[in-house]
Amino acid sequence: GENVEQHPSTLSVQEGDSAVIKCTYSDSASNYFPWYKQELGKRPQLIIDIRSNVGEKKDQRIAVTLNKTAKHFSLHITETQPEDSAVYFCAASIKDSSYKLIFGSGTRLLVRP
Amino acid sequence: GAVVSQHPSRVICKSGTSVKIECRSLDFQATTMFWYRQFPKQSLMLMATSNEGSKATYEQGVEKDKFLINHASLTLSTLTVTSAHPEDSSFYICSARGRGGGTDTQYFGPGTRLTVL
Numbered sequence: 278g279e280n281v282e283q284h285p286s287t288l289s290v291q292e293g294d295s296a297v298i299k300c301t302y303s304d305s306a307s308n309y310f311p312w313y314k315q316e317l318g319k320r321p322q323l324i325i326d327i328r329s330n331v332g333e334k335k336d337q338r339i340a341v342t343l344n345k346t347a348k349h350f351s352l353h354i355t356e357t358q359p360e361d362s363a364v365y366f367c368a369a370s371i372k373d374s375s376y377k378l379i380f381g382s383g384t385r386l387l388v389r390p
Numbered sequence: 391g392a393v394v395s396q397h398p399s400r401v402i403c404k405s406g407t408s409v410k411i412e413c414r415s416l417d418f419q420a421t422t423m424f425w426y427r428q429f430p431k432q433s434l435m436l437m438a439t440s441n442e443g444s445k446a447t448y449e450q451g452v453e454k455d456k457f458l459i460n461h462a463s464l465t466l467s468t469l470t471v472t473s474a475h476p477e478d479s480s481f482y483i484c485s486a487r488g489r490g491g492g493t494d495t496q497y498f499g500p501g502t503r504l505t506v507l
Contacts, residue, residue, distance in 0.1 A: 323495065
């Protein structure tokens, strides 16, 4: 079945710097890759997603890149701010009728003021 | 749009009791709802997939008789933890997938923190 690996598990950056989180997936048939941000005790919130027919997508300070050949995708946050501090999860879809998502293990991002 | 609510937000119960958690899509019809469990500092683990009007599909290792799921309408799914024990204490989160374009997208409820004494 699908397996999603996420690195790093923790990431500490200075405010204003960029942060990059990487994920790899195993099922070449996966075609949908969302990223969620979860603050402590809160629900995961979708921040950006990408489908397999594009290689990059950007939304203001957040961008996601996808390399289908290598089966990896990355989240890029530029000009980080303290409010970006949270746990970020990547996910990959299961290519069947269920539309299930398999989540990575999460990255705890700390943005130091 | 795409708002999902969950009730209750927090519940404390005695060992052996059953607890029901509701998940509602407030402004869209949810073809499919998913139930996850999240232990502290861990990722979301899918428990089951719930489709309106049909039986839920459980992930390997999840006891269907212990975690009863009912998806009676396109806006409501319920998870009942039967005969709860302390090891069932966790953060339970639902998500919903709607109809139409972008049907892969899942929107999450706020979660229910269950504590079994």
